[in-house]
Amino acid sequence: ITRIFSGIQPTGIPHLGNYLGTLSNWARLQDQLTRQTPSEDCATNAVQARDKVIYSIADLHAFTVPQPPKAVLKNTLDMTASIIACGVDPERCVLFRQSAVPLHTELAWMLNCITPVGWLHKMTQWKTKLQNKNPSDHGTASSGIDAASDPNSETSKLRLGLFAYPVLQAADILLYSASHVPVGEDQKQHIELTRDIADMANRHFKTKLFQLPDVLMTTNKRVMSLRDPTKKMSKSDKTANATILLTDSDDDIRSKIRKTVTDPIDTVTYDPENRPGVANLLRIYSAFYQRAENSSNAESSALNDVTQLFAGKKNQELKEKTTDIVIESTRKVRQELKRIIKEEDYLMGCLLRGEEEASMIAAKNWERVKKASGLS
Numbered sequence: 001i002t003r004i005f006s007g008i009q010p011t012g013i014p015h016l017g018n019y020l021g022t023l024s025n026w027a028r029l030q031d032q033l034t035r036q037t038p039s040e041d042c043a044t045n046a047v048q049a050r051d052k053v054i055y056s057i058a059d060l061h062a063f064t065v066p067q068p069p070k071a072v073l074k075n076t077l078d079m080t081a082s083i084i085a086c087g088v089d090p091e092r093c094v095l096f097r098q099s100a101v102p103l104h105t106e107l108a109w110m111l112n113c114i115t116p117v118g119w120l121h122k123m124t125q126w127k128t129k130l131q132n133k134n135p136s137d138h139g140t141a142s143s144g145i146d147a148a149s150d151p152n153s154e155t156s157k158l159r160l161g162l163f164a165y166p167v168l169q170a171a172d173i174l175l176y177s178a179s180h181v182p183v184g185e186d187q188k189q190h191i192e193l194t195r196d197i198a199d200m201a202n203r204h205f206k207t208k209l210f211q212l213p214d215v216l217m218t219t220n221k222r223v224m225s226l227r228d229p230t231k232k233m234s235k236s237d238k239t240a241n242a243t244i245l246l247t248d249s250d251d252d253i254r255s256k257i258r259k260t261v262t263d264p265i266d267t268v269t270y271d272p273e274n275r276p277g278v279a280n281l282l283r284i285y286s287a288f289y290q291r292a293e294n295s296s297n298a299e300s301s302a303l304n305d306v307t308q309l310f311a312g313k314k315n316q317e318l319k320e321k322t323t324d325i326v327i328e329s330t331r332k333v334r335q336e337l338k339r340i341i342k343e344e345d346y347l348m349g350c351l352l353r354g355e356e357e358a359s360m361i362a363a364k365n366w367e368r369v370k371k372a373s374g375l376s
């Protein structure tokens with residue numbers, strides 16, 4: 001790993017999916033990459049290590065759906081507080097707002113000019129949006145194009161930014177020559193697209209301009225909704241009790257997990273296909289269990305241990321034990337968030353410092369793109 005880069009949209013307080021799927025990993029990776037040995041000069045080491053780990057609040061991505069202008073800054077600061085509360089230390093990494101470094105959109109434009117439209121039509125998130133707009137369309141790339149070319153169709157009203165946003169995401173990553181990108185499973189396809197775009201750009205400009213990044217995923221890369229365990233837990237899901245937020249109190253968490261949709265079979269078994277609600281709780285439990293045990297066991301092994309632990313027990317007991325482990329394991333993060341979310345000047349200071357550093361790294365890479373393309 002030479003450099004980590006990742007991003008998150010400031011579209012609400014992070015939920016358990018964001019935490020288990022990626023934010024807890026952001027902190028862990030930062031700790032691994034910037035670990036200081038006692039003999040080293042701490043100050044120098046910290047400075048050298050900061051630009052190895054770069055995290056961005058993807059505020060431009062958020063505009064793919066309408067944002068009330070008055071909420072934009074507050075949402076960004078809340079997300080900054082959430083990231084720091086999860087253990088990301090702005091002293092040891094670069095934490096910044098995407099919109100503060102305009103080179104993201106400049107590089108995105110250059111990449112737009114070489115990315116085949118057909119690649120974007122294959123993106124699952126886009127196909128889902130098409131499907132939602134036009135349920136009679138079965139989501140194939142070609143029918144999407146046909147429907148979108150009819151100016152009166154529902155699909156043609158979808159916005160260009162929503163379609164092109166994976167290219168902006170590719171620009172985010174490539175601008176910093178990231179070697180690894182920690183994300184949840186729903187973003188994996190976008191990182192694979194980033195590799196394809198990087199490869200295409202390298203061929204197009206006939207030089208190795210961009211590093212092809214690898215995906216890093218946690219053991220719990222896909223946390224499901226508590227109300228509909230066939231859907232992922234999502235910031236945009238407004239269904240009551242579907243998501244556990246990092247701002248939830250112990251009582252909120254207790255009540256939401258108690259109401260989790262499971263199934264009529266009374267005892268616990270791990271059967272993700274037929275019993276997705278119970279499987280989701282087992283995976284959530286096992287993610288925290290693995291951490292509590294400080295175990296480096298592979299995902300399957302922790303999940304096996306936990307499935308054994310609950311074998312023959314009632315679903316009710318699984319819900320109670322999951323409640324306890326979620327409350328205990330997230331207590332520090334939730335308390336820290338409650339404290340830090342009010343420190344707006346501090347949060348803004350962290351972002352401003354990060355913006356300066358991010359801009360310097362981005363400028364170097366942009367200069368190479370300008371040279372290769374003839375713009376400089």
Ligand code: TYM
Binds near residue numbers: 187221224232
């Ligand atoms: P976003 O803001 O939707 O989600 C942020 C991160 O949380 C993960 N995640 C989940 N993981 C497990 N279970 C879930 N239910 C769940 N829901 C969300 C996501 O996979 C993601 O890692 N386009 C990105 C933001 C972005 C980005 C980037 C990411 C912009 N530029 C560059 C990586 C690199 C997004 O919308 O994530």
